[in-house]
Amino acid sequence: MACNDVLRPGHVQLRVLDMDDAHKHYTKRLGLIETGRDAQGRVYLKAWDEYDWFSVVLREADEPGMDFMAFKVRDTDALDRLEKAVREFGCNVERIPAGELEHCGERVRFDSPTGHTFELYAEKDFHGNAVGTTNPDCFCDEVKGMGAHRFDHCLLYGDDLDGTVKLFREALGFDLTEQVMDGDLMIGAFLTCSNKAHDLAIIRHAEKGKLHHASFYLESWDEVLRAADLISKYDISIDIGPTRHGITRGKTIYFFDPSGNRNEVFAGGSTWYPDQPTITWTTDQLGKAIFYHDRQLNERFLEVVT
Amino acid sequence: MSECIYTVSLSDTGESYPCSDEQNLLRAMEALGRKGIPVGCRGGGCGVCKIRVGEGRIRALKMSRAHVTAEEEAEGVVLACRAFPLSDLRLAVIGKMRKNLCRIQSAPGAGHKQT
Ligand code: FES
Numbered sequence A: 001m002a003c004n005d006v007l008r009p010g011h012v013q014l015r016v017l018d019m020d021d022a023h024k025h026y027t028k029r030l031g032l033i034e035t036g037r038d039a040q041g042r043v044y045l046k047a048w049d050e051y052d053w054f055s056v057v058l059r060e061a062d063e064p065g066m067d068f069m070a071f072k073v074r075d076t077d078a079l080d081r082l083e084k085a086v087r088e089f090g091c092n093v094e095r096i097p098a099g100e101l102e103h104c105g106e107r108v109r110f111d112s113p114t115g116h117t118f119e120l121y122a123e124k125d126f127h128g129n130a131v132g133t134t135n136p137d138c139f140c141d142e143v144k145g146m147g148a149h150r151f152d153h154c155l156l157y158g159d160d161l162d163g164t165v166k167l168f169r170e171a172l173g174f175d176l177t178e179q180v181m182d183g184d185l186m187i188g189a190f191l192t193c194s195n196k197a198h199d200l201a202i203i204r205h206a207e208k209g210k211l212h213h214a215s216f217y218l219e220s221w222d223e224v225l226r227a228a229d230l231i232s233k234y235d236i237s238i239d240i241g242p243t244r245h246g247i248t249r250g251k252t253i254y255f256f257d258p259s260g261n262r263n264e265v266f267a268g269g270s271t272w273y274p275d276q277p278t279i280t281w282t283t284d285q286l287g288k289a290i291f292y293h294d295r296q297l298n299e300r301f302l303e304v305v306t
Numbered sequence B: 001m002s003e004c005i006y007t008v009s010l011s012d013t014g015e016s017y018p019c020s021d022e023q024n025l026l027r028a029m030e031a032l033g034r035k036g037i038p039v040g041c042r043g044g045g046c047g048v049c050k051i052r053v054g055e056g057r058i059r060a061l062k063m064s065r066a067h068v069t070a071e072e073e074a075e076g077v078v079l080a081c082r083a084f085p086l087s088d089l090r091l092a093v094i095g096k097m098r099k100n101l102c103r104i105q106s107a108p109g110a111g112h113k114q115t
């Protein structure tokens, strides 16, 4: 369903080992903008081209990783409908009151078969992007570092891939745009609630609840190359790239935040329409599927998660 | 104060390399193109560079408690990317890549163990 009750990825809360280091990375290097801090010490960030108050929340903790990823839904009726759907699917569901995350309305929190925590919400305060909505300029030249345009998607690792794919397709109305198959075993799923190649991706993995990366959108290959320059200039921990994926066709680079959470910035990516067939990749061609140029599997990219 | 250079030896491979007290153990190895400790996130988050300090002293920064418990840390188990030498060191490598996509990466019948 392209016109879904679920609109898009809305926010991700990441755990970091040191808030000062993380803050510097996500603002000065990735280019997000701080929009607030709360009594718990959490830091709220948004990208320059996002309208809502925040899309990334950082929380200092003893171990890095992802606390939860949230999707914005059409309205409070949709929130009620979807809450019922995930409850009927068998998830543990909890309502989080408005304001628990500042500037965010009531959230419906649920767990998934791969051990991740997801949330849905209908309302978040409007902050406005950096260029406005009347005769806006095409870019923001005040932005820092890589100048990420928006938080785009997460790739998560977990054990019961089939269960989480079923949850997102059947209860939340997502489409399966691409899949990686090892014979008849699905090992990777790319899911969309919109028109994009993916809003969420999940890979089969022995442990539950792992984060592979949080990804941010750039406009062009030039911006990806500039991100690569900044990664070298500021000695950021590089993972792999700049390169292109076969899966989703995105042009991409991966690196780690100072706590070891992987980030991606990417440009391009294919378009999804709900009448399109799901694309299948087979494991004998997995090198090309993941890294279209190199066509080699990379152990660190496949195995390192937080 | 000037930096001190210490010698880091890996018990498993017999490999050794110099490491400044201002450089973490993983980074010094990587910068010299040496191998022995698996390299992951380089930020104390993923656990693949986990080591045990057999001989010598180190100073460690905050690292993921999911990978190194307080008890382990007290016994000299640390993440190499968060540890700096305070003397010459002898290390045992504990961390490894997890190989969870074992069905893809292993040859038929190779029988990877999942951890
Ligand atoms: S490389 Fe990830 S914890 Fe050291």
Ligand SMILES: [Fe+2]
Pocket: A153, A154, A155, A213, A215, A264
């Ligand atoms: Fe991605």
